Amino acid sequence: MEIKNFINGHYQEAKSKKTIPLYEPATAKIVGQIAASNKSDVDEAVQAAKAIYPWWSARTPEQRSQALFKIAERLEQSLEELARAESKDQGKPYHLAKEIEIPRAIANFRYFASLILHTQESARPKADASALSYTFRKPIGVAGLISPWNLPLYLLTWKIAPAIAAGNTVVCKPSEITPVTAYLLGDLLNEAGLPHGVVNILFGLGSEVGQAIAEHPEIPLISFTGGTSTGKKILEASVPKIKKTSLELGGKNAALIFSDSDLSEAAIQSVRSSFQNQGEICLCSSRIYVQEEVLEKFLEKFVRTVSLLKIGDPEAKETQMGALVSKEHREKIESYVALAVKDGGTILCGGSRPKLESPFSDGYFYQPTVITGLPKNSRVLREEIFGPVVTVSSFKTEEEAIELANDSEYGLSATVWTKDLSRAHRVAQKLNVGTTWVNSWMVRDLSMPFGGLKQSGLGKEGGEYSLEFFTDTKTICIKI
Numbered sequence: 001m002e003i004k005n006f007i008n009g010h011y012q013e014a015k016s017k018k019t020i021p022l023y024e025p026a027t028a029k030i031v032g033q034i035a036a037s038n039k040s041d042v043d044e045a046v047q048a049a050k051a052i053y054p055w056w057s058a059r060t061p062e063q064r065s066q067a068l069f070k071i072a073e074r075l076e077q078s079l080e081e082l083a084r085a086e087s088k089d090q091g092k093p094y095h096l097a098k099e100i101e102i103p104r105a106i107a108n109f110r111y112f113a114s115l116i117l118h119t120q121e122s123a124r125p126k127a128d129a130s131a132l133s134y135t136f137r138k139p140i141g142v143a144g145l146i147s148p149w150n151l152p153l154y155l156l157t158w159k160i161a162p163a164i165a166a167g168n169t170v171v172c173k174p175s176e177i178t179p180v181t182a183y184l185l186g187d188l189l190n191e192a193g194l195p196h197g198v199v200n201i202l203f204g205l206g207s208e209v210g211q212a213i214a215e216h217p218e219i220p221l222i223s224f225t226g227g228t229s230t231g232k233k234i235l236e237a238s239v240p241k242i243k244k245t246s247l248e249l250g251g252k253n254a255a256l257i258f259s260d261s262d263l264s265e266a267a268i269q270s271v272r273s274s275f276q277n278q279g280e281i282c283l284c285s286s287r288i289y290v291q292e293e294v295l296e297k298f299l300e301k302f303v304r305t306v307s308l309l310k311i312g313d314p315e316a317k318e319t320q321m322g323a324l325v326s327k328e329h330r331e332k333i334e335s336y337v338a339l340a341v342k343d344g345g346t347i348l349c350g351g352s353r354p355k356l357e358s359p360f361s362d363g364y365f366y367q368p369t370v371i372t373g374l375p376k377n378s379r380v381l382r383e384e385i386f387g388p389v390v391t392v393s394s395f396k397t398e399e400e401a402i403e404l405a406n407d408s409e410y411g412l413s414a415t416v417w418t419k420d421l422s423r424a425h426r427v428a429q430k431l432n433v434g435t436t437w438v439n440s441w442m443v444r445d446l447s448m449p450f451g452g453l454k455q456s457g458l459g460k461e462g463g464e465y466s467l468e469f470f471t472d473t474k475t476i477c478i479k480i
């Protein structure tokens with residue numbers, strides 16, 4: 001497979017003619033080559049996006065809405081192909097891609113296609129009726145969209161859909177580790193009739209093509225999802241032009257399990273929240289805190305369920321965990337497990353690579369791993385691991401639970417398990433995170449603001465919040 005850039009509606013090689021290899025995580029085999037783009041490819045994509053911008057931004061919301069509905073429809077016709085490609089490229093179970101992630105990518109287009117038909121501006125007459133002020137929103141220009149490898153099409157379209165719905169044109173950069181569904185998207189956009197140049201997709205290394213997008217003087221806004229250290233580089237690159245920047249970054253999410261919760265449900269859902277997509281979701285629970293008196297009971301149910309998770313062929317129906325995304329990522333995870341042992345932690349299950357038959361014997365699989373007994377200052381409890389490793393610790397009181405959860409540089413999300421409604425509100429309001437789930441996990445309403453606090457990000461995505469980011473709001477005041 002040759003992954004080429006999609007510029008102005010056409011596929012083309014990187015100007016450098018250089019490529020980088022594409023690996024299949026489940027087999028560790030090279031299955032393709034990816035265009036290794038650089039600044040000159042970004043320049044060309046920006047010119048294509050700029051050329052169509054006056055026309056696209058002048059379409060009515062109804063016209064843009066129709067275009068987005070057509071994209072959704074075209075993606076839906078290719079749901080299975082996209083799900084298969086996503087699973088092969090990222091290592092995730094096929095059924096996860098087919099039932100959750102690609103449907104969500106489709107929903108992203110439908111949601112914003114509909115939302116732009118129903119937005120409202122505000123207006124305020126002066127008390128003596130001598131003047132009227134009102135707000136007016138306009139698109140900004142060429143948006144730079146940079147996305148990570150864990151939910152490739154889902155997260156990329158979560159940016160493309162609101163950006164173009166609001167009237168911008170875009171230059172996107174998906175992760176070089178999982179480029180395939182973004183590559184397939186180009187043809188689907190053409191088949192849906194989206195005018196050439198509205199969406200341009202570039203492939204290659206973050207340090208080259210991503211950095212060139214972040215620095216580009218004709219890209220006035222950047223929407224980025226990825227690691228916190230990369231987010232800081234993007235922020236720095238945006239300073240000279242004071243670009244509008246939205247950063248969705250890493251997390252170290254706590255799950256608080258109170259003794260009055262439905263313990264069985266909390267344990268089962270915590271298995272899902274810790275290990276879905278191999279734990280490679282920014283919102284996965286990575287620190288579980290259980291109230292002292294139910295710790296043993298929770299662990300018994302939790303560890304038993306984790307040990308039964310089926311790891312292997314991502315395409316197989318029974319598979320619950322596929323391969324990690326890359327060799328380097330598995331090595332990073334192994335280094336944290338080794339550190340946990342050094343810090344005195346006890347591994348209750350997992351902690352090594354599973355033994356699988358060919359063709360998966362060399363794939364980047366890793367067993368779901370549960371660790372207890374770590375000291376509070378262990379790096380394993382403080383740094384983002386972003387894989388199938390979860391720690392379990394105990395707490396005595398509600399105050400201690402809140403303190404432990406908030407004792408982190410990150411502030412992305414949390415889950416709270418309790419049957420006490422007052423406690424649920426009280427605790428959720430005190431947690432320094434962008435999203436708190438109570439007795440649930442990953443239930444999403446696309447209109448709600450999504451985004452982390454502290455080192456987990458800057459700005460909010462979702463519904464009106466995305467449209468707000470992808471437009472400039474002006475105030476117009478008329479004397480009557």
Ligand code: NAD
Binds near residue numbers: 151155281
């Ligand atoms: P990453 O930061 O390494 O890469 C993300 C994207 O940025 C990739 O496309 C990459 O090529 C690009 N990039 C790398 N260096 C760049 C640079 N100097 N300038 C511009 N672009 C550059 O992240 P990753 O490893 O792909 O993804 C995992 C991280 O993403 C985790 O930290 C995870 O928590 C985070 N994440 C956050 C959310 C969220 O919504 N908060 C969602 C998913 C993933």
